Amino acid sequence: MEELIKLKEIKKYFPWKKQKYVKAVDGVSLSVNKRDIFGLVGESGSGKTTLGRVILRLIEPTSGSIFYHGEEIDKIKKIDKNLRKKMQIVFQDPYSSLHPRKKIKDIIGSGLRTHHMVKNKGEMIEKIENFLNLVGMGKEHLYRYPHELSGGQRQRIAIARALILNPEFVVLDEPTSSLDVSVQAEILNLLKKLREELNLTYIFITHDLFLTRIITEKIAIMYLGKIMEYGDTQRIFKNPLHPYTRALFSVIPRLDAKMRSKKIILKGEIPSPVNPPQGCRFHTRCIKKIGDICENVSPPLKEIEDNHFVACHLYD
Amino acid sequence: MNKDISQNWITSLKNRHSSEISDIKETLYLIKKSPLTMIGLTLILILVIVAIFAPYIAPHDPVTMHLDKRLAPPSKDHLLGTDELGRDILSRIIYGAGVALKIMLIVLAIDLPLGILLGLIAGYFGGWIDEIIMRIADIFMAFPRLILAMAIGAALGPNLRNTMIAIALTMWPIYARLARGETLSIKERTFIEAERALGTSNLKILISNILPLCFSTLIVRATLDMGNIIRIAAGMSFLGLGAQPPTPDWGLMISSGRNFLINQWWIPTFPGFAILLTVFGFNLLGDGIRDISDPHLRRGKK
Amino acid sequence: MVQELLLEIKNLEVNFYTYRGVVKALNGVNLKINKGEFFGLVGETGCGKSVTASAVLNLVKNPGKIEKGEIIFQGKDLLKMDKEEIRKNVRGKDITMIMQYPNAALNPVVNNGDQISEALIANKNITEDEAKKRTIELLKDVNIPEPEKIARQYPHQLSGGMAQRVMIAMMLSTKPSLLIADEPTTALDVSIQAQVLSLLKELVAKHKTTILLITHDLSVVAESCDRVGVMYAGDMVETGEVNQIINNPKHPYTKGLINAIPSERSRELIEIKGSVPDLVEPPSGCRFHPRCSCVKPICKKGKPQMREIEKNHFVACFLYEKQGKA
Numbered sequence: 034m035e036e037l038i039k040l041k042e043i044k045k046y047f048p049w050k051k052q053k054y055v056k057a058v059d060g061v062s063l064s065v066n067k068r069d070i071f072g073l074v075g076e077s078g079s080g081k082t083t084l085g086r087v088i089l090r091l092i093e094p095t096s097g098s099i100f101y102h103g104e105e106i107d108k109i110k111k112i113d114k115n116l117r118k119k120m121q122i123v124f125q126d127p128y129s130s131l132h133p134r135k136k137i138k139d140i141i142g143s144g145l146r147t148h149h150m151v152k153n154k155g156e157m158i159e160k161i162e163n164f165l166n167l168v169g170m171g172k173e174h175l176y177r178y179p180h181e182l183s184g185g186q187r188q189r190i191a192i193a194r195a196l197i198l199n200p201e202f203v204v205l206d207e208p209t210s211s212l213d214v215s216v217q218a219e220i221l222n223l224l225k226k227l228r229e230e231l232n233l234t235y236i237f238i239t240h241d242l243f244l245t246r247i248i249t250e251k252i253a254i255m256y257l258g259k260i261m262e263y264g265d266t267q268r269i270f271k272n273p274l275h276p277y278t279r280a281l282f283s284v285i286p287r288l289d290a291k292m293r294s295k296k297i298i299l300k301g302e303i304p305s306p307v308n309p310p311q312g313c314r315f316h317t318r319c320i321k322k323i324g325d326i327c328e329n330v331s332p333p334l335k336e337i338e339d340n341h342f343v344a345c346h347l348y349d
Numbered sequence: 350m351n352k353d354i355s356q357n358w359i360t361s362l363k364n365r366h367s368s369e370i371s372d373i374k375e376t377l378y379l380i381k382k383s384p385l386t387m388i389g390l391t392l393i394l395i396l397v398i399v400a401i402f403a404p405y406i407a408p409h410d411p412v413t414m415h416l417d418k419r420l421a422p423p424s425k426d427h428l429l430g431t432d433e434l435g436r437d438i439l440s441r442i443i444y445g446a447g448v449a450l451k452i453m454l455i456v457l458a459i460d461l462p463l464g465i466l467l468g469l470i471a472g473y474f475g476g477w478i479d480e481i482i483m484r485i486a487d488i489f490m491a492f493p494r495l496i497l498a499m500a501i502g503a504a505l506g507p508n509l510r511n512t513m514i515a516i517a518l519t520m521w522p523i524y525a526r527l528a529r530g531e532t533l534s535i536k537e538r539t540f541i542e543a544e545r546a547l548g549t550s551n552l553k554i555l556i557s558n559i560l561p562l563c564f565s566t567l568i569v570r571a572t573l574d575m576g577n578i579i580r581i582a583a584g585m586s587f588l589g590l591g592a593q594p595p596t597p598d599w600g601l602m603i604s605s606g607r608n609f610l611i612n613q614w615w616i617p618t619f620p621g622f623a624i625l626l627t628v629f630g631f632n633l634l635g636d637g638i639r640d641i642s643d644p645h646l647r648r649g650k651k
Numbered sequence: 652m653v654q655e656l657l658l659e660i661k662n663l664e665v666n667f668y669t670y671r672g673v674v675k676a677l678n679g680v681n682l683k684i685n686k687g688e689f690f691g692l693v694g695e696t697g698c699g700k701s702v703t704a705s706a707v708l709n710l711v712k713n714p715g716k717i718e719k720g721e722i723i724f725q726g727k728d729l730l731k732m733d734k735e736e737i738r739k740n741v742r743g744k745d746i747t748m749i750m751q752y753p754n755a756a757l758n759p760v761v762n763n764g765d766q767i768s769e770a771l772i773a774n775k776n777i778t779e780d781e782a783k784k785r786t787i788e789l790l791k792d793v794n795i796p797e798p799e800k801i802a803r804q805y806p807h808q809l810s811g812g813m814a815q816r817v818m819i820a821m822m823l824s825t826k827p828s829l830l831i832a833d834e835p836t837t838a839l840d841v842s843i844q845a846q847v848l849s850l851l852k853e854l855v856a857k858h859k860t861t862i863l864l865i866t867h868d869l870s871v872v873a874e875s876c877d878r879v880g881v882m883y884a885g886d887m888v889e890t891g892e893v894n895q896i897i898n899n900p901k902h903p904y905t906k907g908l909i910n911a912i913p914s915e916r917s918r919e920l921i922e923i924k925g926s927v928p929d930l931v932e933p934p935s936g937c938r939f940h941p942r943c944s945c946v947k948p949i950c951k952k953g954k955p956q957m958r959e960i961e962k963n964h965f966v967a968c969f970l971y972e973k974q975g976k977a
Binding site for chain 3: 183185216218219222240241244247280281284286287288289293298303
């Protein structure tokens with residue numbers, strides 16, 4: 034499996050008021066192979082959304098390295114257009130990710146023009162029609178405005194817009210969180226189909242754990258800017274090791290009473306990323322806290338079983 | 350055969366623009382629903398028609414003096430009376446509509462592009478460009494508008510052209526500020542981030558994506574400002590800085606007619622009404638456009 | 652156990668008169684909620700669940716209009732009551748509501764404690780001191796740590812979960828018979844959602860408050876509710892006890908919904924073909940028929956009535972026309 038993207042100690046600090054920083058991403062390392070569906074999972078403040086954008090260099094990392102096909106790309110001053118084509122993104126909210134006053138054909142065609150991918154208007158229309166077809170929509174939508182379409186349809190347009198550039202990988206930022214459940218199923222199945230047809234790699238950002246289990250193959254569970262647990266999805270679900278992961282799994286609502294275990298209700302709130310706890314980020318809410326070491330030393334990611342890493346002193 | 354081809358072309362044109370067509374239909378529906386907007390629209394349409402067709406509507410020539418018929422009260426021949434030089438007041442008001450409209454349009458023709466350009470740049474790029482542009486705007490805005498206009502007008506020389514330049518210079522900061530404010534909020538929206546992700550250049554983002562969204566706020570403001578422009582122009586004419594005689598300018602008519610207010614009330618009063626109705630019409634229209642542009646009112650916008 | 656009926660909605664029809672046409676938002680909705688119950692109303696966008704809640708509170712405003720139906724609360728038809736009477740004595744007192752974004756409902760310039768105290772004083776004619784004491788009690792009731800400190804703070808200083816709990820405290824201050832919760836946990840993180848839901852369950856148990864929970868999340872309903880109503884495009888399509896709906900769903904839409912959501916059961920997501928209909932021109936007969944894999948000719952012609960197919964389990968579907976009683 035060829036390694037497509039590698040992140041080494043990526044940090045993103047946003048300046049906030051005087052002398053303080055929002056430590057959105059605080060030292061993340063991971064690697065994504067070609068054709069992976071890699072999940073970035075976490076609650077609010079986990080940094081998953083920021084990380085998604087840093088990978089694309091829509092937001093520049095404060096420190097750390099990004100490797101793409103083995104080459105370091107974070108040091109290039111301005112990201113070059115050709116690289117932009119290879120990495121695309123689909124945003125969470127289909128109601129704000131499409132320009133309200135542009136027609137669908139111009140929304141999808143924007144990238145084609147920028148990268149000179151078509152020679153004339155006729156070719157452009159043809160290509161756009163093909164991609165509309167690919168995402169399950171008819172060419173009658175070419176001349177419509179976003180407000181005439183439903184949420185699910187808009188998200189399909191957003192997908193077409195990203196894929197028409199023929200990217201290698203796509204960051205999917207909670208692509209179905211704003212949609213109705215029945216529409217969610219359609220869009221996710223579409224994304225799976227397109228991955229096969231177009232040989233894509235996905236970085237799938239979400240907070241929905243059961244969705245993660247269905248869609249992703251590898252995941253990184255994030256909390257306050259750091260990865261708590263990382264590895265093969267099915268392994269992690271079968272055998273969650275990190276206390277945070279365990280707590281999270283115990284509280285997600287389930288349909289079947291028999292499948293519910295005792296809930297580990299975490300006390301308190303998620304701490305502010307401006308002042309994250311020292312040492313292990315999770316120690317302030319952890320019921321399995323060992324002691325001083327958790328308060329002072331940030332645990333590194335350790336491989337506990339094949340393709341299953343945890344950052345927790347319990348496993349030192 | 351030719352008829353078929355043109356029919357097909359019309360149908361395909363209709364299909365491609367069906368969204369715009371229904372948008373326009375909805376706008377017209379909303380306009381019709383608001384009586385005040387209709388009144389404003391009517392008044393302005395009257396103004397425009399009067400201005401364009403003045404030579405055909407006006408009963409008399411606006412500048413010809415008839416010294417034997419000076420200060421005549423309203424009569425069959427002169428529906429609004431004559432002024433101190435025997436000129437027909439109605440005809441002067443009719444031609445004055447064109448003058449008023451010209452002033453408003455030229456001021457906006459300078460201010461809107463200038464303000465939008467500076468506002469977009471300041472808002473999008475921020476940093477020192479923003480600081481410089483906004484400080485310059487602050488300087489202009491520190492003075493009361495009429496005073497500043499008067500100072501510039503006096504410095505440039507009292508005529509209509511210089512009045513328009515002077516007024517334009519006092520008003521551009523408003524549009525720059527407005528455009529900057531819109532840009533600041535629009536540039537954070539997801540579809541702009543999407544364009545950056547696609548590799549679109551900053552210039553294209555500004556012009557094709559941000560600019561079209563600033564229009565409605567700016568047009569509303571411009572419409573509401575029309576009344577202000579006329580007021581200031583009238584004020585400048587009143588003080589002798591604006592239009593010069595014998596131009597049929599409403600402000601000038603009030604100014605030269607003010608001595609006659611007591612005994613020949615019709616001389617300054619009718620031009621005053623003309624200004625009143627014009628300002629009123631633009632205010633109603635501007636309010637109406639603002640309400641109609643409100644996306645919450647329109648169907649389909651979530 | 653004798654079930655006492657607290658709220659009964661009969662044949663509720665609500666239309667919205669918009670530029671595009673008449674949106675037939677509620678198509679004759681029937682609903683029964685018993686005293687002390689935790690009832691979940693489930694459905695997707697546009698199904699009418701929020702409109703139903705608004706109707707109960709008499710908050711359906713222009714261009715919406717309640718065309719017909721009865722909303723019987725504690726024996727009295729709210730739709731026939733004087734609007735002033737509802738505003739003074741029912742809404743905010745006997746029936747209260749919490750919503751998805753508590754910060755939108757909390758006054759940003761009044762501190763948290765005062766918001767609750769003011770509501771108490773307005774409703775009960777007690778002294779300021781008593782109100783303050785009761786406020787702290789209420790905050791303790793909703794498991795807010797350091798209630799005195801939180802009472803002095805302002806809404807913007809609260810996290811989503813805390814703000815929601817302050818809202819709940821405020822809405823419980825009048826000891827209402829019915830608390831309507833409209834998507835109260837949708838905007839919250841999973842770990843916080845669990846806290847708020849368990850709090851609501853506790854309240855039902857402790858104070859015998861009846862709760863009507865409105866949500867699109869069937870799993871949330873499965874975890875917390877006693878009975879469930881499933882709505883689709885303005886119709887109530889199935890009601891029953893929670894384990895009946897979850898483990899023995901009868902309506903094709905309910906089945907489709909369960910298969911489409913990511914749950915602990917799913918290995919893949921199965922789509923419901925088609926899309927939610929436009930309620931300006933809804934499908935004839937059963938509004939779900941264009942998307943139903945079991946559709947029969949009769950489904951296009953008439954609206955199916957609710958039939959009881961097992962004790963306490965009702966379905967509105969022509970598949971079950973012959974079974975069950977009306």
